[in-house]
Amino acid sequence: MWEQIRSNRTRSFLVVTGMAVLLGVVGAALGLLFGGEGGTWIGVAAALAVWLALWATSVSRGDDLMLRIAGAQEVSRSDFPMLHNVVEEMAIAAALPVKPRVFVIEDDAPNAFATGLRPDKAAVTVTTGLLRRLDRDELQGVVAHEIGHVRNRDVALMVTAGVMLGSVALLAAVGRRALWWGGGRVRSRSGGDGAPQAAAVALALLVVVLAPIFAQLLYFALSRRREYLADACGAAYTRYPEGLARALEKISGVRVPARSVDPVTAPMYIVPPLPPGAMAARGARRPAWFSTHPPVEERVRILRSMAGAGIADYAAAFERVRGRRLVRHAEAPGPGLPAHASAVAPAAAPPGAPGPAERARAASDALLRARGYRLVQCPACGAVNKLPPPLAGTVVHCLRCGERLPGGHGGPGSETGCEDCSTPPRHSV
Numbered sequence: 001m002w003e004q005i006r007s008n009r010t011r012s013f014l015v016v017t018g019m020a021v022l023l024g025v026v027g028a029a030l031g032l033l034f035g036g037e038g039g040t041w042i043g044v045a046a047a048l049a050v051w052l053a054l055w056a057t058s059v060s061r062g063d064d065l066m067l068r069i070a071g072a073q074e075v076s077r078s079d080f081p082m083l084h085n086v087v088e089e090m091a092i093a094a095a096l097p098v099k100p101r102v103f104v105i106e107d108d109a110p111n112a113f114a115t116g117l118r119p120d121k122a123a124v125t126v127t128t129g130l131l132r133r134l135d136r137d138e139l140q141g142v143v144a145h146e147i148g149h150v151r152n153r154d155v156a157l158m159v160t161a162g163v164m165l166g167s168v169a170l171l172a173a174v175g176r177r178a179l180w181w182g183g184g185r186v187r188s189r190s191g192g193d194g195a196p197q198a199a200a201v202a203l204a205l206l207v208v209v210l211a212p213i214f215a216q217l218l219y220f221a222l223s224r225r226r227e228y229l230a231d232a233c234g235a236a237y238t239r240y241p242e243g244l245a246r247a248l249e250k251i252s253g254v255r256v257p258a259r260s261v262d263p264v265t266a267p268m269y270i271v272p273p274l275p276p277g278a279m280a281a282r283g284a285r286r287p288a289w290f291s292t293h294p295p296v297e298e299r300v301r302i303l304r305s306m307a308g309a310g311i312a313d314y315a316a317a318f319e320r321v322r323g324r325r326l327v328r329h330a331e332a333p334g335p336g337l338p339a340h341a342s343a344v345a346p347a348a349a350p351p352g353a354p355g356p357a358e359r360a361r362a363a364s365d366a367l368l369r370a371r372g373y374r375l376v377q378c379p380a381c382g383a384v385n386k387l388p389p390p391l392a393g394t395v396v397h398c399l400r401c402g403e404r405l406p407g408g409h410g411g412p413g414s415e416t417g418c419e420d421c422s423t424p425p426r427h428s429v
Helices: 002-035 037-070 081-093 128-133 136-151 154-189 195-238 241-252 296-304 311-322 356-370
Strands: 072-074 101-105 112-115 123-127 374-377 384-387 395-397 404-406
Touching: 002 037, 002 154, 002 195, 037 072, 037 112, 037 123, 037 154, 072 356, 081 101, 081 136, 081 195, 101 128, 101 356, 112 136, 112 154, 123 128, 123 136, 128 136, 128 241, 128 356, 136 154, 136 195, 136 241, 154 195, 195 241, 195 296, 195 311, 241 296, 296 311, 356 374
Parallel strands: 101 123
Antiparallel strands: 072 101, 112 123, 374 384, 395 404
C-alpha cells in the first residue's frame, strides 16, 4: 500500500504538471487571440500570474473559504461530544499530530469531506443528514475515510489541482466572453490575413473552448485514484470494514440533492453530491472519464471481500474484485496502518442508543449552540425552548405552556442548571 501511495504521488505530480502546461497553453492562446504573435508569451505570463495569485489565496485562506462556501459551522466538544469523540478516536488511529477541527453543515443530503493543507491544520465536515442517518459505527467509517485523505495528503493536492482547474476555467471564460462581445476586433489584431495566421487563430479558439473540459477530466482522474486508498485507511483505522460499507450504501441510496454543488469541491466529498434538481440515483454509473469517484457498488464489494481489516487485506480484496493488483509486494505499514488485522465486529448497541430522531435533534441542537443559542428547559412542562442570542439576559415565556423562563443565565431546569436559583441540571427532551 505504501508503494501505492508513492505511485499515487508520482502520478499526481504528472497530472498537476499536465494541468500547469494546459494553463500555459490557454494563456498562450489568449495572448495570440488578443495580442497577435507578440502576445503569446505575455499570455503565458498572465496565466501563471493568475494561478499564483489564486494559489496564494488557497494556501492562506483556502480551507476557511471552502468551509464558508459550504456553509459549515464549527462545533465544540461541549456542543457535540459524540462527534468529537469519533473524530478524536480516528485521529489517534491515524497518528495525526493534532485532532482535526469539527464542522457541521445544515443539509439533509448525507455527505462529508475533509480540508487541510497540512495534517496539523485539518478539519472534518459532516452534514446533519449524515448524522441523522448513520449509526456510530457507520459514522466512524466515514470519518476514518476522510481522515485517511488528510493522512495521505490528498486534500492539499486536490486544493492545488482545484486552483489550477479554476484558473483554466476562469481564463477560458474570459476569452469566450471577449470573443462573443468583440470577435471582429480580436481577429483583426491577430493578423487574419493568410492561411498560417488563420490556422493559428482557429487552433487558439479550439484551445479556449476545450481546455476546461480537459482540465476537468484530469481533475476527476486525480480524485478517483485516491478514493480506494482512503477506503483502505478507513477500514484499517476502524478495524471494521462493514461499517464503512454500510455507510456508503446509505449515502449513495439517498436522493436528497445537496443545497449547492461546485465542480471543484465535488470530488472532495466521500460520495459525489447530487446536484439540485437531479433525478438520477446517486452513485449511478456514468462514463469513467466523467466520474469523480469509483462506483459505490465496487467500493462496497471490495470492503466486504476483505478477509481482515488491514491494508494487505484490502489489497487482496481489491485484486479479487478488480482483477488487477493494487501493490506489487507486501510492505511494512506506517503509523496507524496495520498490514494485517482481524475484522472485529463492534459490540451491539446498548439499549436506549439514540435513533434517527434523537441523532437529528442532537445535530440541530449542536448547531444552535454553536450559533449562540441557549437551550432552556421549562420546569413546568419539560419543553426545551431555544433562545436566540438577542434574548440573552431577558425574561421570556415557554412557547408551550407560557411558564416564565429566565433567558440570561440558563434558568431553572436548563441543561447546565442555574446557580442563581440552585436548580440542578436537567436533560433535553
